[in-house]
Amino acid sequence: xxxxxxxxxxxxxxxxxxxxxxxxxxxxxxxxxxxxxxxxxxxxxxxxxxxxxxxxxxxxxxxxxxxxxxxxxxxxxxxxxxxxxxxxxxxxxxxxxxxxxxxxxxxxxxxxxxxxxxxxxxxxxxxxxxxxxxxxxxxxxxxxxxxxxxxxxxxxxxxxxxxxxxxxxxxxxxxxxxxxxxxxxxxxxxxxxxxxxxxxxxxxxxxxxxxxxxxxxxxxxxxxxxxxxxxxxxxxxxxxxxxxxxxxxxxxxxxxxxxxxxxxxxxxxxxxxxxxxxxx
Numbered sequence: 001x002x003x004x005x006x007x008x009x010x011x012x013x014x015x016x017x018x019x020x021x022x023x024x025x026x027x028x029x030x031x032x033x034x035x036x037x038x039x040x041x042x043x044x045x046x047x048x049x050x051x052x053x054x055x056x057x058x059x060x061x062x063x064x065x066x067x068x069x070x071x072x073x074x075x076x077x078x079x080x081x082x083x084x085x086x087x088x089x090x091x092x093x094x095x096x097x098x099x100x101x102x103x104x105x106x107x108x109x110x111x112x113x114x115x116x117x118x119x120x121x122x123x124x125x126x127x128x129x130x131x132x133x134x135x136x137x138x139x140x141x142x143x144x145x146x147x148x149x150x151x152x153x154x155x156x157x158x159x160x161x162x163x164x165x166x167x168x169x170x171x172x173x174x175x176x177x178x179x180x181x182x183x184x185x186x187x188x189x190x191x192x193x194x195x196x197x198x199x200x201x202x203x204x205x206x207x208x209x210x211x212x213x214x215x216x217x218x219x220x221x222x223x224x225x226x227x228x229x230x231x232x233x234x235x236x237x238x239x240x241x242x243x244x245x246x247x248x249x250x251x252x253x254x255x256x257x258x259x260x261x262x263x264x265x266x267x268x269x270x271x272x273x274x275x276x277x278x279x280x
Contacts, residue, residue: 101246
């Protein structure tokens with residue numbers, strides 16, 4: 001019964017993306033100010049033997065995002081505990097806490113922007129996942145953070161278990177989960193790679209290939225999974241993609257894992273899932 005309830009909620013989300021024209025919301029960005037602010041977090045000294053996967057989650061928000069509203073109890077972008085993308089059965093926090101592959105070793109509230117940060121350690125390999133729950137009304141900031149991290153514009157470190165690990169642009173893989181805010185607002189900032197490092201990216205949001213690709217053309221990224229249509233960006237898809245990533249599988253093998261997981265929970269057909277979740 002519990003699974004049926006969440007499947008119904010998921011199906012309700014599949015029609016919840018309500019994208020608007022790019023031209024309706026152009027935000028001017030002072031790029032000099034951005035560089036100045038980002039330089040404060042340009043930390044590069046970390047344990048090079050560890051691998052970090054940084055997941056940026058824009059919490060689902062009925063009030064502040066351009067979506068068809070989901071049930072009120074899971075659509076409050078200021079309440080990570082009950083949020084569709086974080087605290088529900090298929091949210092990042094709950095799903096990864098129940099995973100046999102990952103151990104939750106740290107959690108904390110950062111500020112009014114990042115409402116909660118989780119750190120997971122892989123059971124067997126030297127991989128960490130850092131997952132940040134961004135306030136739903138700050139989806140623009142979450143999107144910019146993802147794009148800047150993917151380009152290496154912003155980098156930082158985190159102390160975990162007496163070890164310094166890399167986050168943001170110091171991560172090996174950067175992921176975005178949530179509503180595709182680029183359907184609602186434009187970004188004028190150019191996200192140009194700063195260090196010649198290739199970062200892997202996963203973007204689980206509606207039509208993410210169409211909307212994110214133009215911003216990543218100069219970022220020097222390796223897209224593992226992004227989407228060609230409407231989708232429910234729940235945790236099982238990225239969880240299984242990461243399983244293949246940690247095993248050093250090919251891009252296509254990782255995508256197939258993601259598609260199998262999506263079909264398993266969405267019952268959409270494996271071929272349909274492969275058409276939805278693509279690489280390059």
